Amino acid sequence: MTKRAEIAVVGAGAAGLFASIWAGRSLVDRRAGSVVAVDGASKLGAKILVAGGGRCNVTHHAVDESAYAGSSRNAIRNVLRRFDVARTVEFFHERGVELKREETGKLFPVSDDGQTVLQALLDAARSAGAEVVHPWRVARIERTEHGFVLHRAALEPSSGSASMRVEGNRDDRLLARRVVLATGGKSLPKTGSDGLGFELAKALGHTITPRVFPALVPLTIPKDHWLTSLSGVTLPATLELRAPGGKRLASFTNSTLVTHFGLSGPSVLDMSRYYTDAKMIAAAGPPPVLVLNWLPGESLDAMDGALAAAGRARGTSVLRLLEGKLAERVVRAICTGAGVDPGASLGELPKEKRRVLAIALTEFPLPITGDRGYLFAEATAGGVPLAELKPDTMESRICPGLHICGELCDVDGRVGGFNFQWAWASGFVAGVGAATTSA
Ligand SMILES: Cc1cc2nc3c(=O)[nH]c(=O)nc-3n(C[C@H](O)[C@H](O)[C@H](O)COP(=O)(O)OP(=O)(O)OC[C@H]3O[C@@H](n4cnc5c(N)ncnc54)[C@H](O)[C@@H]3O)c2cc1C
Structure with a gap:
């Protein structure tokens, strides 16, 4: 079956859901199915649910580029300032999730339950007209003169892995004018973020930093x-x-x-x-x-x-x-x-x-x-250098029409909500960028 969308988002974790929400909200001609997010996992939002010991440390009250490593501080600041902590708090407030600040400066939902964060994101995506489809793992992305063709991974019955229980047809494809790649890094691979995103980015012309390794481990x-x-x-x-x-x-x-x-x-x-x-x-x-x-x-x-x-x-x-x-x-x-x-x-x-x-x-x-190792790491160091992306849209300087956000980028933050703030900020910029960039 071939599906069509204006914008396809690969990965519906924190960054991908945020990109889908803001892409949906920003599209001038918003129709059902204009934004389609696909995720290989059978259970969505696994990292949001395990984060902060199940309480989900959504952000930190004082976020700036000094809490991050990887790409240049200047490039990181350029993205962070486009969606700051006040906007994160406001977004969740609008979706009915109040955040409380703890002594350490970390912000958690007052419910102390990551499920409320995940549900708010899924509801916001639906309200913005974004469709979230899973399990739908992307094996390959092809760039054509009309846009992108996303090929769904084939069923691998012998793997026995829950994440590979893809009940699809080998020919499943998704055609899209623009693609937001938000596949995460390699930490906690059983959640579905197993590094395939690095291969997808490389196949579309990007480099990956020479060193990719577990962080917060x-x-x-x-x-x-x-x-x-x-x-x-x-x-x-x-x-x-x-x-x-x-x-x-x-x-x-x-x-x-x-x-x-x-x-x-x-x-x-x-x-x-x-x-x-x-x-x-x-x-x-x-x-x-x-x-x-x-x-x-x-x-x-x-x-x-x-x-x-x-x-x-x-x-x-x-x-x-x-x-x-x-x-x-x-x-x-x-x-x-x-x-x-x-x-x-x-x-x-x-x-x-x-x-x-x-x-x-x-x-x-x-x-x-x-x-x-990655089984116990909370983040991944290394990834797509920010120098290869435009900071105002997260669009690739190498592959026009492709936007990249989240942990797939060469950015990793300290403990305390900084990694989610990066996911929100870069997801916002990529989503709005994909919806408002013409040609
Ligand atoms: C145990 C743990 C606790 C953490 N706690 C916190 C915390 O409290 N606060 C904080 O700020 N950060 C925390 N983090 C880090 C934070 O969870 C990540 O930085 C953040 O989730 C990254 O978001 P992302 O959307 O870029 O990637 P991910 O959340 O990894 O999402 C990527 C998504 O892409 C999907 N995907 C991957 N490849 C494909 C493909 N080929 N096709 C389709 N879908 C694909 C995956 O299934 C996944 O759903 C924690 C991480 C871990 C592991």
């Missing part, structure tokens, strides 16, 4: 490392990424969680993309170092001095010195790692050992072995 350490004995401990800490020469590349201070496999929590998730990127850039050369400060704000020299001063006060142990600053369990584990008796008088500690302990407390080099 927990980091791993050796199984038998003493740190794993602190599994379950959460505390505020500073993570600092250093180039082999010692230059500071990135730093995050936030809640840090030790787990049985390594480290997680906002500081680690935010840092993960910088660590992986620096490691990939270093390739076979000396690797970057990720150091952990268990006592944010405390410098190595100040700690060394404090340990020395405590040593002069007879009988003071490191356990006593750090009482009230760090949990006893944590101090004991750090001391074990540093080979120091936590209960012994600091006055008896040789200078070299004292330095080792000060380093373990304030600049502990983490033995990172890797990350937990």
